[in-house]
Amino acid sequence: MPPPVLRKTVDLSGFPDLVVIYLGMRVNRWTGLKTVFGFGPTIAQSVEARPDGLLLHEPLLWSMLPPHVGMRQYWRDFDALERWARSDPHRQWWQQFLRDTGGTGFWHEAYFMRGGMEAVYNDILMEIGFLRFAPAQSAKGPLFSARSRAGRTGESALPPAVTEEDLDR
Numbered sequence: 001m002p003p004p005v006l007r008k009t010v011d012l013s014g015f016p017d018l019v020v021i022y023l024g025m026r027v028n029r030w031t032g033l034k035t036v037f038g039f040g041p042t043i044a045q046s047v048e049a050r051p052d053g054l055l056l057h058e059p060l061l062w063s064m065l066p067p068h069v070g071m072r073q074y075w076r077d078f079d080a081l082e083r084w085a086r087s088d089p090h091r092q093w094w095q096q097f098l099r100d101t102g103g104t105g106f107w108h109e110a111y112f113m114r115g116g117m118e119a120v121y122n123d124i125l126m127e128i129g130f131l132r133f134a135p136a137q138s139a140k141g142p143l144f145s146a147r148s149r150a151g152r153t154g155e156s157a158l159p160p161a162v163t164e165e166d167l168d169r
Contacts, residue, residue, distance in 0.1 A: 015055075017077035018113040024062060024070030025104050028125055032103030036069055039093075043071070046089055053080020078112065082147060082156055091161035098122070098162055110146065118149035140164060 012018060025036055047057045053076040062068040075081040084090055097106060105123035109130060119130050120139050142148045144164050147156060 012113065015076065016113060018055075019075040019078050019081050019110055021073050021075065021081065021108055021110040022060075022070060022129075023073070023106070023108040024060075024068060024128075025106050026062075026068040026124060026126075026128075027066045027103065028101070028105050028123060029103035032101075033067060035102030035104045036067060038102075042089065042093070051080075051084045053077060053084065078147075078150065078152060081110075083158060085146070086156060086158040086161050094161045095166070098167060108146075110150065112150065116150055118146055118151075120146070120149070 025039065027033055027036060047054070055074040055076060058072045060070045060072055062070060073081075085094070101123045105121070105125060107119065107121040107124050107128065109117065109119040111117050117130075121128075121131055121136075124131065137143055139149075141164075145160060
């Protein structure tokens with residue numbers, strides 16, 4: 001007779017503002033392989049630096065054809081995630097990516113312990129995640145920043161990594 005299933009759960013009461021974010025990079029053109037492999041060591045260094053508020057980082061592989069890699073991250077709260085995203089090295093990566101995707105597409109979906117979700121998809125050619133069932137909208141105006149999409153009020157302590165005006169140049 002097999003042993004009983006070992007079932008566990010977790011007490012998340014110590015993490016009232018937890019944010020879980022899935023991020024992915026999908027190869028759109030074969031030249032995108034170089035971009036994806038180039039990000040690996042840079043992301044590893046960033047995680048090893050232990051950014052304030054990052055509780056856990058897990059690499060993921062969604063598919064091989066087309067290559068689609070990513071990560072799942074658990075952040076203490078939205079403010080810590082946003083501070084990291086608006087500072088170096090993330091700010092530099094994001095600026096470079098939005099100037100030239102290097103043959104890839106990038107997306108993220110964020111889920112908040114206190115409720116709500118938000119997502120953005122950049123050059124994602126095949127619908128994935130929320131795009132597969134929810135109406136797509138242009139990520140402009142009030143939907144440009146994660147802060148706005150998540151319904152967070154107030155201003156961030158740091159300027160955005162990229163503005164809409166930057167993309168129009």
